[in-house]
Amino acid sequence: MKKLAALLSLCFAFTMANAQYTSTNLVTGLKYPVSMQFAPDGRIFLTQKGGDGFASNVDGQVRIFSAAGASLGVLWDFTDSVETYFERGVLGVALDPDFDNNHFVYVFYNHKTPAPARIRVVRFTETNNAGSNPTIIFEYTDPFTAGNHTGGNLHFKPGDNDHLYISIGDRATQPNSQLLTNPCGKILRINKNGSIPTDNPFYDDGNVATGNDDRIWAYGLRNTFDFTFSTINDSIYGSENGLNTWDEVNQIVRGGNYGWPTCEGFYNQGSTSVACSMSGSILPIDTWGAPLPAVTGIIVYDHPLMPEFQGHMLVTDYDNGRITDIELTGTALNVAGTRQNFPTIYTKLVDIAQGPEGCIYVIQGGYTTNGIIKKICPTNMNVESTAAALEFAVYPNPATNTVRIELDDFSAGSAIEICDLSGRIVKRETSVNTQMQIDISMLSSGTYLINVNDGVRRGTRLLIVE
Ligand SMILES: [Ca+2]
Ligand SMILES: [Ca+2]
Ligand SMILES: [Ca+2]
Structure with missing residues (x-):
């Protein structure tokens, strides 16, 4: 009966869908929140990068909230070891595809203490909203001291239980993006136990220190802040922060080169007229011109609650606080179709997610101690x-x-x-x-x-x- 009631509700939501949306504050008072992930049971796992953005490293945590927004606990507090300067900190979180059975949670963070500085992915086992048994499954000793361009998101591909994908920015060192010898300016793919899949496109000897960094899945990226897998096809869609001239979204494929630093948007770096001259590089599927919005979170919406977004890419941005709605068209869903702004303007959006009931969730975050998870549903949903x-x-x-x-x-x-x-x-x-x-x-x-x-x-x- 409960199921039928849910279906009735769904059907009525359609009836009333008229592009009117209501945003409610689900959680407030978040300190420097960056990203979130839903558990199969509806809980929300959220990262707080920590620090005041530029100095101390307090509040670097993964927190857990109920579907109703109640604070349930802290999975792990990274305050004693995290580097939080500028864009670094506790950034990405992903739940194991088999979370119901193993309760594994993966966290991307910048490690500072003890030295040297490292980019890490650590796996925890969650029990009663707390983490235990931290296990390092990815580590890169980071020689670049810049605070920006860390990337920092983690995702599993739906239907693939085994591989974890990781985004790392160019660490503000442009040549990194075209080097196959380090993980910066890349999307990486590893086995979820930390080993390297032998079918990666640049796999040579399984040793990241010799020849290629065998973990690379795609390269030529500047700072893919977030990425997602469409549930409609198997491509990665990634947001890409440009320098001054073009922000991008890319459809990221195995072994692809996305052109940075020669190219920015459809053009050579810094240009609005000279076509990208790097042969073999893959152009973005859509771009934003100056002043750049600083694109952040990205999803491909796939739920009947809001059919107006079905199969659309929704991209948040930091500087304008907007959600851009981009229709994906063509048989491969690889061409940008109609593009419009979501009617409500927020501030400083850093992530977006689709909730289990089909509502859209965004994080209003950044260098703030009053970050908010906003839940956006059709106005007439209930x-x-x-x-x-x-x-x-x-x-x-x-x-x-x-x-x-x-x-x-x-x-x-x-x-x-x-x-x-x-x-x-x-x-x-x-x-x-x-x-x-x-x-x-x-x-x-x-x-x-x-x-x-x-x-x-x-x-x-x-x-x-x-
Ligand atoms: Ca190698
Ligand atoms: Ca590009
Ligand atoms: Ca995300």
């Missing part, structure tokens, strides 16, 4: 709970080819929608009388929901199609 009931009859039921719905007093102009059990609207009509005959010959056999909404009242009936 309206059905307060609307008056509308009674109507459906017959015959089960039905084949046509079905009639009838009600004593439902007015002309009522919206009638038939949804399948995934929440997708398969038929939409507007009533012209108190009786309606609806052609359902195109529907395959199965169970559907019929919603009728006369503007004030709503009702739902099950429909069996034979």
Whole structure:
């Protein structure tokens, strides 16, 4: 029954979807938050990079919140060892694809104490909202002292239980991006136990110190702050922070070279007119010109709650606080289609996620001690709970080819929608009388929901199609 109630809610959310959204503050008072990840049980794991941005290293933590926003605990406090200067700190968090069984949580952080400075990914085992058994699965002794361009996100590819992908920026040293001998300016791919997959594109001897850094998956990136896997195809989509002229989003493929530092956007570095001259490099799928917005989090939305975003790339930015909505088109979903700004403007967005119920979550963060997780849902998502009931009859039921719905007093102009059990609207009509005959010959056999909404009242009936 609970499941049916959820489906009814989903179907009504469609009914009411009219591009009106409500943002609520789910969690406030976050200190320098950077990224978040949902657990299968709905909890939110969130990184706080630590420090005041430039000096001390307090509050460098991975925190855990309930789906309702209650603080449940601290997975790990990195205060004693983290380097938090500028863009460094506790940055990325990923949950093992088999989290329900192993409770493994992976965290990207910049290590300072004891020296030398290192970029690390550490795996913890979560129990009752606390971490234990820290195990280093990735480490790079970082000779670059710049505070910026660390990248810092971690993701597993849906459907692949074994490989962890890591983004590291060029460490503010441009030539790094084209060098296959270090991990900077790259997307890396490792086995989740820390070993190196032999099918990586630049794998030579399995030793990162000789020949190629065998962990490299893609290169020529400047600072891919975040990336995501589409659930619709198997590509990585990554946000890319340009220098002064173009921010980018890239569709990142195995072994790809994304052009930095020769190219920025579709052009040579710093240009708005001279086409990218690096042969073999892969151009971005979309760009933003100056003043650069500083693109941050990125998802490809895939949930029936907000069909207007289905299959779209949603990209947050720091400087404008906007969410850019980019339609992916073409059979490979690799071409940017219509692009528009989400209607609400926030401030300093650093990450975006899709919640289990299909709402969009963003982090308002940066160098602040009052960071916020905002939850963005359709404004009318829960309206059905307060609307008056509308009674109507459906017959015959089960039905084949046509079905009639009838009600004593439902007015002309009522919206009638038939949804399948995934929440997708398969038929939409507007009533012209108190009786309606609806052609359902195109529907395959199965169970559907019929919603009728006369503007004030709503009702739902099950429909069996034979
Ligand atoms: Ca090697
Ligand atoms: Ca590029
Ligand atoms: Ca993210």
